Amino acid sequence: MKTLDTLPGESNTSVISSIINLVCPQCGGRMSEFQCEGRCSRNWLAEWEWANQATRSSKSRRGHAGPSMR
Numbered sequence: 001m002k003t004l005d006t007l008p009g010e011s012n013t014s015v016i017s018s019i020i021n022l023v024c025p026q027c028g029g030r031m032s033e034f035q036c037e038g039r040c041s042r043n044w045l046a047e048w049e050w051a052n053q054a055t056r057s058s059k060s061r062r063g064h065a066g067p068s069m070r
């Protein structure tokens with residue numbers, strides 16, 4: 001099995017949307033911020049930042065790496 005570090009571009013958005021919705025992309029469990037509280041107990045911060053970078057592609061804007069919770 002491959003890790004999510006090598007996901008194709010299309011999957012980035014699903015990972016992002018899942019994290020935004022506080023649903024673990026891997027086990028579908030509940031999430032607290034970037035930490036899965038479900039089965040896999042995975043921390044998605046790295047994937048989040050990676051997916052965001054890959055999604056934004058060329059535009060190098062410096063901003064917050066987290067979701068805007070306003």
Ligand SMILES: [Zn+2]
Pocket residue numbers: 024025026027028029036037038039040041042
């Ligand atoms: Zn999980």
